[in-house]
Amino acid sequence: MTATQPDDTHLMGGEGLDVGTLNLMLEALGDFVEQELPADRQLQLDHDDVCPEDTVRAMSGDALGVNLVFVPEEYGGMGGGAFDSYRVCERMARFDIGLATAVFATFLGSDPILVGATPAQKETWLGRIASDGIVFAYGATEPDAGSDLGALRTTATPVVEDGAVTGYRITGRKQWISNGSIADAVTVLALAPGGPSWFVVEKGTPGFSSSPPEDKHGIRLSNTAALVLEDVLVPVEHLVGGVEGRGLVEAQQVFGYTRLMVAAFGLGGGWSALDRAIDYSQQREQGGAPLARKQGYTHKLVVPHAVRLEAARAIVEETATRIDAGQGADGALNTEGAIAKYMATEAGNAAADAAIQAHGGYGFTRPYVVEKIRRDVRITTIYEGTSEIMEMTVARDRWQAHLKSRGAFYRDAATALDALHGTHPDVGAGTAALASRCLAEVLEACRTGRLTRNQHVLLRLGELVCAVETAAAFARKAAAAADGTLADKADRRFDAAALATMSRVFAREAALRVADDGVRWVVGAADAPASGGAVDAAALAAALPLDAVRAAQAGLVTDLDRVADVLYARTS
Structure with a gap:
């Protein structure tokens, strides 16, 4: 087997399904789940805490083939892209998030293979997902590590025969694994001598077992169980990519x-x-x-x-x-x-x-x-990274962007939004620009006062970044809808006028949140011993366009009325 570098283009480049095929899949998915999982059966399964394994497997079989959306065409799938996958995942979740989790877990479990496997490994495992509908699981999380994949304790010890590695013995535990009890195969992240690495472990391998399913608060139609690996022997061909030490890189990608x-x-x-x-x-x-x-x-x-x-x-x-x-x-x-x-x-x-x-x-x-x-x-x-991990991820990246650009990152974004406002004055872009300018000033105040030494302040900045960048994206979408350039596969529940109204409402909320909360946390952290610096609260207030943010709230209730009219399909 020849080792290979990760395929960085997996499902990242290319148009995916055509609109007609996507719509047919969404329609077929809806019809199938409505027939197989009517509300009374869902409620009973939820009450009994039972995963409908028959339905999960049928969805990945000839009856529906939803699994094919996530598999590239060269391995027997439909080659869906990110947009296709989002639409399919949302449609499944509208019926039942537990069922959606079970189906998505197969894609997630096969993801290390999509990213880093050799051509032969892809042919084997992706081919089996496409042709046989096998169910996968993703074995990364551990009892004591949570979202920190770098803290894993599961080990993979090489088995050497005649000077060559012929296999690995894997020992450890994995926690909160979707499809843990029902998966035919699991990609397991383990610490090999060369670093964290992915391995494929098949159900029934000696020493490999699952604990009883978790008694969960929700998604009770999803099978969630711990995995136990006790000196589990896998052949060297099951080391994903044939190279040790690429596990964390592949996960991050x-x-x-x-x-x-x-x-x-x-x-x-x-x-x-x-x-x-x-x-x-x-x-x-x-x-x-x-x-x-x-x-x-x-x-x-x-x-x-x-x-x-x-x-x-x-x-x-x-x-x-x-x-x-x-x-x-x-x-x-x-x-x-x-x-x-x-x-x-x-x-x-x-x-x-x-x-x-x-x-x-x-x-x-x-x-x-x-x-x-x-x-x-x-x-x-919680899963696939908690909200707090998201806040930290966003805050760290955008904080670095602010520092590297010397404060220009969100000022430049505001300038672009002002330009959008000039051509589309009704989509809330001008108010989103105010939010972006407020964020730039708040970040600069945090820099001069060295306030991000307070972890809580950093996370609250992440929250504000999310609001600002979402307001900008919403304004751009509303403008595209008005121009007739919305993506072909975009959700079209709301027309251009409705999107513009909603965007204005959200932009107002984002601007007010950044202005008020930004001042709150900057001033609130300034006297903290950990800050190590001083903040001129009056200077920050003077730098923020507070009067403009407040003035932008004009018309809010009227716009809320308009959104209500749209949601209830009424003309007055």
């Missing part, structure tokens, strides 16, 4: 992509819950009128969450487009993927929580489903 798929789960779960709240509010009357006609209901429990979900979609779609254009090689879009995951999963959680409130007492009961969705969507802020 695809975070931008895989986190985008979890972001799609947040969108799917959030909208599934919110649509139920919208339907309920049109049927439920109080005080002689439907709840749907009451601002106190719609403008708190429905409209803001629809706006945040669609804002998150904008950064998801923009990042997916860039990945498919080949910009995601070597993990180049990991930060954008982290922003998308953070915004979509936090928005999905908030929307599902509001949907319970929107149903009143009924929302707290199982038959109305939103209670289950809320439990399911919660995991999206």
Whole structure:
């Protein structure tokens, strides 16, 4: 077997499926899941804490073949790109995030093979996924390591015969493994003499076992179990790529992509819950009128969450487009993927929580489903990197960008948004530019005061970065919709006018958050012993365009009314 360097172009470059094929897959997926997993069966499986393995395997078999979207054409798949995968993942999550997790786990498990395997290994394992529908799992997380893949303790000891390595003996434990009990094969990250490396371990290998499935808060239709490896012997051909020590590099290369798929789960779960709240509010009357006609209901429990979900979609779609254009090689879009995951999963959680409130007492009961969705969507802020890891990832990268550009990074972004405002004055780009300028000033105040020595301040900066860059992406999407240049495969639930209105609402929120929270944390950290520097609060307040940010809030309630009209398909 010949060793090879990682294939940095896996699913990162190329248009993927054509629009017609994607739409057919989405339609077939919806029909299949509705038939196989009606609401009453979902609720019963959730109650019994049972993974519908038959359905998971049928989805990857001849009955549907959803697994083919994630496999390149040369290995028998359909060669879907990031945009295709996001649309498929969101559609699955709209039905059940546990089921979506089980299907996605096969892709995630095969990802080290896609990135770093030899041609022969790809032919073997990807070919089996495509032709036989085998189920994979991704064995990276460990009981004591969590999101820190570099802290792994699972070891791979070479077996040497006649001076040559013929295999490895793997010993260790893996925790929180999706498909852990049902997978036919697992990619396991283990510490070899040359460094962290990926190995393929097949079910039934002596010494390889799984613990009983976890009794989880949510996604109970997903099988999640710990894996135990006790002196498990695998042949040298199962070392992915035939080279030791590339495991962490290969994992980092695809975070931008895989986190985008979890972001799609947040969108799917959030909208599934919110649509139920919208339907309920049109049927439920109080005080002689439907709840749907009451601002106190719609403008708190429905409209803001629809706006945040669609804002998150904008950064998801923009990042997916860039990945498919080949910009995601070597993990180049990991930060954008982290922003998308953070915004979509936090928005999905908030929307599902509001949907319970929107149903009143009924929302707290199982038959109305939103209670289950809320439990399911919660995991999206935890797996594939917690929200806190996302905040740190984003903050560190953009802090370095601010320093290297001498403060120009977000000022230049604001200039570009001002130009967009000049051609599209109704998409919120001008307000997004205010948010970007505020962020530049906040970051500079943190630099002069050395405030990022406070970890909490750094994480809060990450949160603000996410809001600002999402507002910018939303404005760009709204402008593209107005110009008729929206991506062919983009979600089209809302027309250009609706997207412009939503973008204005979100830009206002982002600008106010950065201005208020930025001042709060800069001033709040200035007196802390760890800061080691002084901050001129008055100078920061003078540098921030606070009056312009407040003035930009004008028209907010009118725009909330307009969004409500769109969501409820009413003309007045």
